[in-house]
Amino acid sequence: MFAKNDLKAMSRKELEKLLNDVKKALASAVARDQREAKRAATKAAAEFGFSLNEISETASPAPKKSKVKSKAAKKPSKPVFANPEDKNQTWTGKGRQPNWYRAQVEAGTAPDKMRIVSS
Structure with missing residues (x-):
């Protein structure tokens, strides 16, 4: 070597x-x-x-094809609260509180008064 x-x-x-x-x-x-x-x-x-x-x-058999599970589209949550001054502004009660909701609560409006009554 x-x-x-x-x-x-x-x-x-x-x-x-x-x-x-x-x-x-x-x-x-x-x-x-x-x-x-x-x-x-x-x-x-x-x-x-x-x-x-x-x-x-x-x-080495051919690898089995795995089925791809497609995720179903999530249905949007139904609104639970509505702004008494503007009924177009709604909130589902999930996530961050909208500014209009916080302002109403600070002004003394009870959350139950803003709750949307389902018929």
Whole structure:
């Protein structure tokens, strides 16, 4: 093997050639390992009475399509309170109190007086 000092003493061209040789050797080693793994897998499948092609076809079935649940549109809440001065201004009683509601309460109007009576 190469020592660090050996690498430091080499020229750029020598290092590039060494790098290419290492890349080729690595590719060869990967291909060899793949062949050996395929041989071992074929042998293991044969022990169970299958060919490697039979197993690889069933090993990854097509993923099931999941149904996308569509969310139903939320129905707007019915208004519960109405402004006594302007009946077009309403409030459901949920969330932040509107300015007109707060102003009416501060002025002394009871919330029950602003409640919309459903018929």
